[in-house]
Amino acid sequence: MARKAFEHFEAVSAVVPGEDGYHAAIAVKALGGSGAxxxxxxxxxxxxxxxxxxxxxxxxxxxxxxxxxxxxxxxW
Numbered sequence: 001m002a003r004k005a006f007e008h009f010e011a012v013s014a015v016v017p018g019e020d021g022y023h024a025a026i027a028v029k030a031l032g033g034s035g036a037x038x039x040x041x042x043x044x045x046x047x048x049x050x051x052x053x054x055x056x057x058x059x060x061x062x063x064x065x066x067x068x069x070x071x072x073x074x075x076w
Contacts, residue, residue, distance in 0.1 A: 014039060021049055043061065
């Protein structure tokens with residue numbers, strides 16, 4: 001799992017299981033906030049055989065992330 005902190009949010013690499021494998025994702029949560037994070041699938045259309053492969057792909061995408069908007073949307 002990779003982590004990237006911004007002014008008001010933190011983002012981490014994540015995995016979303018699916019019927020055909022695993023999807024790479026980025027989970028976003030307000031710094032110091034409570035509640036569940038918001039998951040954003042990245043690399044749409046790509047699935048991975050293992051959770052580890054999906055997390056590695058998500059970590060790579062996380063390096064491209066510029067910021068997180070107020071509504072927890074990703075800013076590339």
